[in-house]
Structure formats: C-alpha cells, structure tokens
Amino acid sequence: MLPLPQAQRQVLENLPSMPIETVSLGQGLGLVLARPAIATHPVPPFANSAMDGYAVRAKDVAVVPVDLKVTEDVPAGSVATGTVDSGTAIKIMTGAPIPEGADAVVRVEDTDHEGEIVTVRESVSVGTSVRPAGGDVAAGTILVETGVRLNSAHIGVLANNGFARLEAHRRPVVAVASTGDELVAVDDGELGPGQIRDSNRPMLIALLEELGVEVVDLGRIPDVEERLLATLQEGADRADAIVTSGGVSMGEYDLVKAVLKKLGDVEFWQVAMQPAKPFAFGRVSSTPFFGLPGNPVSSFVAFEQFVRPSLLHMMNARRILRPRVRGRTETALATDIEKTVFVRVTTRMENEVRWCRPSGGQSSNVLSAVANGDAFAVVGEGTDRVEAGGTVTLEMYRWPEERTINEL
DSSP: OEEHHHHHHHHHTTOOOOOEEEEEGGGOTTOEESSOEEOSSOBSSSOEESSSEEEEOGGGGSSSSEEEEEEEEEOTTOOOSSOOOTTEEEEEOTTOBOOTTOOEEEEGGGEEEETTEEEEOSOOOTTTTEEOTTSSBOTTOEEEOTTOBOOHHHHHHHHHTTOOEEEEEOOOEEEEEEEOTTEEOTTOSSOOTTOEEOOHHHHHHHHHHHHTOEEEEEEEEOSOHHHHHHHHHHHHHHOSEEEEESOOSTTSOHHHHHHHHHHEEEEEEEEEEESOOEEEEEEETTEEEEEEOSSHHHHHHHIIIIIHHHHHHHTTOSOOBOOEEEEEESSOEEOOTTSEEEEEEEEEEETTEEEEEEOSOOSTTOTHHHHHOSEEEEEOTTOSEEOTTOEEEEEOTTSOOOBOGGGO
C-alpha cells in the first residue's frame, strides 16, 4: 500500500496549471490571483469622521461642559467650506472629511444642540473618532498576494482600491459521474431489490460548487462498456479534470478498469488510509482523472485528501489543505496500525482545549457521521489505539485551507 503523503505528492506533482485570464472583480470570488494587487492610493483617501457628531479642537473641550458655536453641517459626501476655529464646531456625519482646524470628533450623544450652539458634555483627546488617511491601507501596500484564493473580504478590499479587473488563474471545469448498475436517481420512487440512491454524485457536485469550480454533470453511468467509454471521453473533451465514484476496488469492476486503460493512463492504487483505501489516478486522454471509492464516506474522505487540494493546486493556490490542530479525545479510538485513519468526530472547546468525540458510526457507508461532525481525528500509521484523554491531530474539514504542499 502507498503511504498517504506519498500518494498525495504523486498526484499533486502530476497536474497541469490553469491558464491566467483577466476577469471582472465580480467574477473573482474563489479565484487565485496570478499577480499581486498593490494599492494605488491610501484607504481611506482622506481623514474622516468615525462617528456622527461634531468636529472640534480637543483643547476647546478639555473642560466640560462647554458651549461651542456650530458654523456648518457636513454630511457624508460633502466637504466643509470653513475651518474649525477656537470656540467653534462643525456638525459632521460618519465618513465625512475632517474639516481643517479640527483634530477630534465628539459623539452626538455626548452633546446637546440648540440653535447655533452645541453643548459638549464629554472631553475628547486629539484623534478621537478620527480615521486618518491611509489608516486602513497605505499606497503601495500589497492588498492581496499572488497565490491567494479570493474570499468576500478580499473582494471588498480590492473594490475599495478600484480594482475593477483582475489577473487570475482560470476556474477549472470538472466533470462528475457515478458508476454502477445499482444506482438510481434521488427522485426515483420506491427502491427495487439491490438498488441504492445515487448520493455520491450530488455530494461531489456540492463539494465542487463550494470550491467554486465549474461543474459538468455526466450523470450515472451503467456498467456497459460503450456507455463508459463514451461518457468518460465526453468528460475528457469538456473538462479540465474528471471525478468519478465507484469501480476502483481491487478485484472488482474489471469493466471500469478495462475501459480506463483504453482511454488513458490510469493507475489503481491501494492507499494506506481508512476509509478510502482504493483510489485511482491518472489521465483520460490528457485530462486528470480521479477515481473515488463508491462508499459515500470513502468518497468524501478521498475528495478531501486528493481532489480538493489537487484542484486548488491546479489553480496555483498556495494554501491547499485543511488546517490541522491538536486536540484530545473524550473516548478511546480504535484504529489500524497499518493505515492513516480518519475518525469522523465533532469537536468542542473547553478550557482552551479542543475536545473531540465520534460523531456517529465509523463504517464507510455512514455518511451521517460526516454531516454531524466538523473534523477528522487523524491517527497516523503505527498507532492502533488512542486512549480516552489522549492527544490527537484534528483536521477541520469545515475550515478554510491553511496548509501548503510542504506541510503534507
């Protein structure tokens, strides 16, 4: 059996990179920048008020209460025409530029305003409620580095600096199919003898959509050679990668193996991991192919360990692997000394310790344990049991990626 890190590296080292294209900012979510985005101007571009209130000189309100003459009213989007002089104030709204002469803002709730006079009831120091120019971002700052996958906050930061267009690696197109005569559609009626609903394909499509790639749904493929050949070739023609579930167990589904060998260079591996030991990787024509096991938990785990990091790597993302943290287990965990075992767990924090416990049954068909959990307790080769209270590595599969290829 191949050790898991070796299998992961072998996959990652044999993948193409997505080409660079120019896209609008609105198309950028989930893409990986190919060039650093550098601020062309400071943010904010001018000193402005952080509060609705009154722009004042701090020394004029050192002793309170004090009455000041209000000389102007400046809403957001406007600029004061006068200055703040001794004994005066300018009414100002959040976001409006700080008038010349003012060095602080008194909150409106700390004042009483009647006619042309505002009574200030609270003292403020210089800089209070003033957002300085460039206080968020200075001109020339790298806003987002090369290799970063854009999230919603990145989009906001780039918009704030006028980046209407971006250079990024293209979003991969991924073809998805499930194989097997036993599968029926989710919306089929009562199941017949030996039939099961096709849960893997909807799950894999959802995982891919969460990742932000474009999906081509190839549907369910029966165990008919001509159909397998035609469908997988269609995937190779239309997509940058193909993901299937089922048909990769040793000694079974010889038809699938035979078809794949006709179409390209695909290897069937036994990876030292549990679940998801059977796994296939290679190329159909020149398109990367990922053959995942048919059991739903195995399919999910194989996707997390191979497909997700591979697609991110193809997009030239630096961070491609889920974060791992140290934790402790509430119950004993029986594992397999010859494999890396992924125990499906739910976690909680107590006294700065992240505790975990199994989130359900651990058979490879019990998908509810994945749905109910938030992490894998990862127990490496060489350990056959972790006692209650023992330390474990937790891979947080609901958290964004943090680890790089060098952290396998």
